[in-house]
Amino acid sequence: MKQALIDIGSNSMRLTLYDLEGGKFRVLFKQKYMAGLAGYIENGRLTDEGIQRACSGLWEFHTTLSSLGITNTRVFATASLRNISNSREALYTIEGATGYVIEVISGRDEAAYGYAGALIGLDIARGSFVDIGGASTEVVEYSDGKMLNSASFEVGSLSLFKSCVKKILPGLGSLDRIEQMLREKIDEDPLFQFSKYSPLVCTGGTSRAVFKVGRQFLGLPRDCTTMSREQLDALCQFFHDGGIPTRDLILRIEPERIHTLIPGAMILQHIAHLFDADELIVSKYGVREGYLCQNLLKNEQ
Numbered sequence: 001m002k003q004a005l006i007d008i009g010s011n012s013m014r015l016t017l018y019d020l021e022g023g024k025f026r027v028l029f030k031q032k033y034m035a036g037l038a039g040y041i042e043n044g045r046l047t048d049e050g051i052q053r054a055c056s057g058l059w060e061f062h063t064t065l066s067s068l069g070i071t072n073t074r075v076f077a078t079a080s081l082r083n084i085s086n087s088r089e090a091l092y093t094i095e096g097a098t099g100y101v102i103e104v105i106s107g108r109d110e111a112a113y114g115y116a117g118a119l120i121g122l123d124i125a126r127g128s129f130v131d132i133g134g135a136s137t138e139v140v141e142y143s144d145g146k147m148l149n150s151a152s153f154e155v156g157s158l159s160l161f162k163s164c165v166k167k168i169l170p171g172l173g174s175l176d177r178i179e180q181m182l183r184e185k186i187d188e189d190p191l192f193q194f195s196k197y198s199p200l201v202c203t204g205g206t207s208r209a210v211f212k213v214g215r216q217f218l219g220l221p222r223d224c225t226t227m228s229r230e231q232l233d234a235l236c237q238f239f240h241d242g243g244i245p246t247r248d249l250i251l252r253i254e255p256e257r258i259h260t261l262i263p264g265a266m267i268l269q270h271i272a273h274l275f276d277a278d279e280l281i282v283s284k285y286g287v288r289e290g291y292l293c294q295n296l297l298k299n300e301q
Contacts, residue, residue, distance in 0.1 A: 121283075
């Protein structure tokens with residue numbers, strides 16, 4: 001059975017087409033639309049222009065799926081529509097304009113789906129997990145293959161850029177504001193107490209982009225999926241130094257994320273230190289695959 005999943009994120013919207021058979025899945029096709037919805041939030045509300053951006057992404061995906069003859073489609077949204085004050089109004093408009101029914105998943109569910117997806121194919125019994133989005137960051141502690149604790153923090157790579165950075169790349173003042181925001185949003189959360197859980201398994205477009213740039217900067221093999229915390233610190237120090245070398249490296253490897261990569265890397269570094277993680281592992285799967293396994297593969301079986 002062919003099944004399409006659309007994930008409406010705060011930075012990017014993503015379409016993935018799967019082939020489901022015998023309780024397993026195979027990725028057939030992927031498409032990305034950089035909507036940047038977190039950049040269209042004003043006074044806690046998603047603006048009309050932001051709503052139209054979401055509609056445009058869904059229309060583009062609909063055109064693709066129609067050309068492929070795919071009718072089985074599920075759509076879910078994360079912090080993009082969860083953490084706004086006009087969520088119901090935005091949903092009504094987007095659903096009416098596109099014909100898609102959109103499920104808004106909670107931060108806790110997003111963390112659970114991301115954790116379940118990221119660990120597919122990884123034999124790691126104890127550790128931590130992080131998924132850095134455009135407007136939220138989800139973390140999980142797990143041991144013996146079971147979730148112990150999870151949280152969703154309202155801070156992401158795009159929201160940090162919008163609230164803390166005045167130019168394209170952050171200067172010293174912007175870096176200080178980002179670090180202060182991370183302390184306020186993450187360290188001072190009374191509901192989550194960080195402990196040592198290593199390795200840190202990472203998923204999401206931001207983490208993958210940081211690893212992609214990091215491999216180039218550190219001279220690691222193209223297929224390398226691990227990085228030590230010391231290597232991440234060296235990469236972030238390079239970003240902090242700024243200047244033309246930093247700009248040119250990002251533009252050469254991840255030009256679409258020129259404005260969000262450094263804030264995203266700082267979130268990743270911050271989380272790695274809070275978990276005292278000696279090693280970071282980037283997973284090729286994430287929240288969409290977790291959602292697929294928890295909601296659709298069970299029904300297919």
